[in-house]
Amino acid sequence: MNTNEINEIKGLLSSSKKIVIVTHKNPDGDAVGSSLGLYHYLTGLCNHKVTVITPNDYPDFLKWMPGQETIIKYDNNTKKAISKIEEADLIFTLDFNHLSRSGDMENTLKKVKTTFIMIDHHQQPDNYATHIYSDTGMSSTCQMIYHFIEKLNDLDRITPEIATCIYVGIMTDTGSFRFRSTTSTTHQVIANLINHGADNTSIHESIYDMNTLSRIQLQGVALNNLKVLSEYKTAFITLSQKELDQHHFKKGDTEGFVNLGLSIKDIKFALIFIENKGEGIIKISLRSKGDFSVNEFSRNHFEGGGHHNAAGGRSNLSLSDTVEKFISILPAYKNVLNQ
Numbered sequence: 541m542n543t544n545e546i547n548e549i550k551g552l553l554s555s556s557k558k559i560v561i562v563t564h565k566n567p568d569g570d571a572v573g574s575s576l577g578l579y580h581y582l583t584g585l586c587n588h589k590v591t592v593i594t595p596n597d598y599p600d601f602l603k604w605m606p607g608q609e610t611i612i613k614y615d616n617n618t619k620k621a622i623s624k625i626e627e628a629d630l631i632f633t634l635d636f637n638h639l640s641r642s643g644d645m646e647n648t649l650k651k652v653k654t655t656f657i658m659i660d661h662h663q664q665p666d667n668y669a670t671h672i673y674s675d676t677g678m679s680s681t682c683q684m685i686y687h688f689i690e691k692l693n694d695l696d697r698i699t700p701e702i703a704t705c706i707y708v709g710i711m712t713d714t715g716s717f718r719f720r721s722t723t724s725t726t727h728q729v730i731a732n733l734i735n736h737g738a739d740n741t742s743i744h745e746s747i748y749d750m751n752t753l754s755r756i757q758l759q760g761v762a763l764n765n766l767k768v769l770s771e772y773k774t775a776f777i778t779l780s781q782k783e784l785d786q787h788h789f790k791k792g793d794t795e796g797f798v799n800l801g802l803s804i805k806d807i808k809f810a811l812i813f814i815e816n817k818g819e820g821i822i823k824i825s826l827r828s829k830g831d832f833s834v835n836e837f838s839r840n841h842f843e844g845g846g847h848h849n850a851a852g853g854r855s856n857l858s859l860s861d862t863v864e865k866f867i868s869i870l871p872a873y874k875n876v877l878n879q
């Protein structure tokens with residue numbers, strides 16, 4: 541995003557607008573954090589009327605975030621969401637870069653002819669937006685929202701609400717500041733957010749210390765199902781719909797389970813296969829360490845994508861057939877995984 545584009549955006553934001561902010565399906569901490577951070581920033585400017593719309597619901601551990609009660613969920617408030625999108629003068633799409641990632645909202649977004657601004661850190665951006673701020677080296681879309689506000693020369697407008705929301709997404713997308721995308725700049729941004737009122741200890745507790753007993757017990761089932769394929773430096777977990785049901789599964793309960801496999805010594809590639817009978821799919825999360833690209837792996841075999849070391853995908857086969865397919869693909873990657 542060059543100076544001309546920044547000036548154009550400054551121009552757009554200099555008079556009151558109807559602004560819609562949308563994010564990807566199954567929103568995570570970065571999706572909700574970036575949307576709400578930008579929401580608070582824009583609401584404080586020029587009397588803008590700002591609406592955040594998510595394709596569907598997000599996990600309970602995000603339901604304390606400032607402003608989250610204003611979020612419209614497209615799947616259970618479709619009429620209102622469509623009319624907000626159709627009336628918008630400006631639409632921000634955050635934490636995704638292909639309209640198909642917006643779930644059932646895709647058709648509505650494709651139909652409207654308005655100015656789109658994409659802010660995102662995933663690989664291979666599509667070109668549906670008028671202005672694109674894409675940086676695959678960034679830790680999170682939340683960090684990009686901070687830099688976006690910085691480019692607009694507005695860092696002094698960061699309130700405790702904005703700081704809190706942005707902190708959440710940087711923290712969750714970097715695995716609490718440990719993944720490779722965490723740079724010294726990320727830490728400087730975090731320091732400034734704390735200076736602007738983000739209460740770091742209470743944010744960590746609000747996100748990570750909100751487990752239910754049944755969620756911890758589901759984690760026990762996941763660990764019990766974990767399989768290691770040492771010759772491929774790979775570990776994977778399966779969870780069937782029955783196992784989820786037995787543990788009163790709620791959205792977000794399996795968040796982070798895939799990292800359990802990756803925490804085993806010498807493991808380079810970890811996956812979790814989660815049966816979703818409602819959608820008739822197996823949802824797959826893929827993680828890696830080092831050079832092995834799970835983005836490519838998922839694009840090539842499981843209709844997904846994401847980042848180099850963290851991606852998602854899906855399969856329409858049964859749980860056992862999906863695992864069988866996965867195991868049959870692995871030998872082709874034996875050398876790469878053992879490098």
Ligand code: 5GP
Nearest residue numbers: 824825826843844845846847850851852853
């Ligand atoms: P998760 O495994 O947590 O669902 O997703 C890991 C990362 O990959 C996230 O950044 C997420 O946005 C991205 N991702 C998940 N599923 C898909 C998908 O189907 N397509 C693409 N392009 N990205 C995905």
Ligand code: MN
Nearest residue numbers: 570635681713
């Ligand atoms: Mn993200």
